[in-house]
Amino acid sequence: MLVKPKPIWRWLPILLAATLACNTLAPTPAAPTRAAATPTELGPAATAVTALPSPTATALPATATAAPTETPTLAATPTELGQAVAPSVGYQLSPASVHFHPDPQLYSGDIVSIEVVADDAPQNWSGAAVRLYIGERGEEPLARVNFTRYGLGGRLQATFTWVWDTAGRSGPQTVILVVSPGPVAGETTPPEQELTLSVNLLPSEARPQPEPEAQWAEAESACCLFHYLTGTAAARDIDVIRAQADAAFAHVAATLGVTSEQKVGFTLVSRLLGHGGFASSEISLSYLDRNPAVTELFSVFAHEGTHLLDRQIATVRPTMMVEGLAVYVAGGHFKTEPLDARAAAVLALDRYIPLADLANGFYPAQHEIGYLEAGAFINYLVERDGWETFKGMYATFQSAPTDAAMLDAALRAHYGVTLADLEAEWLAYLRAQPADPAQVEDLRLTVALFDTLRRYQQLKDPAAYFLSAWLPDGREARRRNIVGDFVRHPLAPDNIALEAMLDAAGMHLHAGEYAPAADLLAAVNAALDADDLHAAPLAADYLRVVEQLAAAGYEVQALRLDGPTALVSAIRAWPTLETLTLTEAAGGDWQITAGN
Ligand SMILES: [Zn+2]
Secondary structure, eight states: OOOOOOOGGGTSTTTTTOOOOOEEOOSSOSSGGGTTTSHHHHSTTSTTOOSSOOOOOOOOOGGGSOOOOOOTTSOSSHHHHOOBSSOOSSOOOOGGGEEEESOSOEETTOEEEEEEEOTTOOGGGTTOEEEEEESSOOSSOSEEEEOEEETTTTEEEEEEEEEEEOTTOOEEEEEEEEEEOOOOTTSOOOOOEEEEEEEEEEOGGGOOTTGGGOOEEEEEOSSEEEEEETTSHHHHTHHHHHHHHHHHHHHHHHHHTOOOSSOEEEEEESSOOTTSEEESSSEEEEOOSSOTTOOOHHHHHHHHHHHHHGGGTOSOOOHHHHHHHHHHHHTSSSSSOOHHHHHHHHHHTTOOOOHHHHHHTTTTSOHHHHHHHHHHHHHHHHHHHOHHHHHHHHTTOOOOSSHHHHHHHHHHHHHSSOHHHHHHHHHHHHHTSOOOHHHHHHHHHHHHHHHHHHHHHHHHOGGGOGGGOOOOOHHHHHHTTOOGGGTOOOOOHHHHHHHHHHHHHHHHHHTTOHHHHHHHHHHHHHHHHHTOGGGSHHHHHHHHHHHHHHHTTOEEEEEEEETTEEEEEEESSTTOEEEEEEEEOGGGOEEEEEOO
């Protein structure tokens, strides 16, 4: 099916900007099923809950830092040199386990963080101490931390947050990590493992735009306080952001029947992390132009605002109900959507997740299906017995061994029915809904889009993958004037082209144009399969346009191909968007034939 393209500028202004589908980020979930349910993790009393746990690294006095011994013969990238010097039985730390931030490249002057991942290590690594040395292994390390569970995925890692100030250094640097695994019952204490890496610091002035100009700035609205970086898309659009947030928070307050007791803090991040939103005591929101997780700003703010304001109603509640309430109040997950018809489409696609399973493993469940089911279930409860009955239940959840048990007990108390019986009743109601083929196709492609986005992140931008996203604390960053972690991200032509394809697929979906959305997703997956964009002609075309515009000084933000015509929005002078038209000439060259 050929779909007539819309002019690119109709895609651009507000829709391009934001993102959705937050996770309420728990600092250190012990088990994914209970990640965000406990009051200390989400409750308002939790002061300065950091997106990632506060650094447990003990930064030692500067005088204790071993003087750097340059080793210029070392390889230039962290993965090329690693060697386990003191092998011990079993698990081996490898260079691939070590992630430097901000990524994907370090520059002189960065305040560097390091994650040492040992997710499949044996039990005696849990809690094991890691020491970090720079240059050479002296008497005192630069910092030491212990392995612990991190992030939504509960990954076992040692996290050195902002411990290494590289001011005054450049070129190859030696980084030494020493792990002291814990004792194993019945055996002698295992030997230490030492891993030596080389990491290259590029000159500070080589940092790509807009980072060199980016400084923390603030803007207030009636509801919120926004922290953003100058020179970014958020700075350009801050007035729109303020207005949309106020409208959404007013809607949330009216729906929940509570008012915000204080202004809500947002850190606007100039790179996509996860699906774009993480809520703790403040909210981190990705705001950027080339954004595969695109949706209306209003929905984002309504979703995240619900997470903050619902804490005035309750602090103990199942994660499924926390996220479901945000979907219900926002009127949809990725966009305003008919929740009943959407949930019926879940059944039509045979993707339904039983509610007890979903309640007990909300974040690990298929993301789009889980959020949708949770929102639609709450919609059904409200339609069935009214808002006050629902709110009465929501306000009085009692702690239970599992989230499903917590929900079951609450339903018995307030609705006089078990979770199983209410679920059966709801399913019968959904099955009686008239079939809507467009909703089924829309949902199928929505799931495919986000599955593909997550696959892209795992393979090409791992720090952005939602279960292990690198999201340090905004307040601490502002205090120390650190910006790199909030703006830097992979900018290789492959990354830009694949992100632009996902972004275009999302825009087609929003417009109900299913065939071109499906074509784009198939091309992205083919390119990821082959690790080569030339494996799919459509991806190769995107790459060629991205490369030719890069040669002319542009970073592509949105790109739509229509035969020999490319409609593009791109940035040459941050953060001003320019609209360009390119035409394919003989030999596959694309030439700019119109500008804005
Ligand atoms: Zn959420």
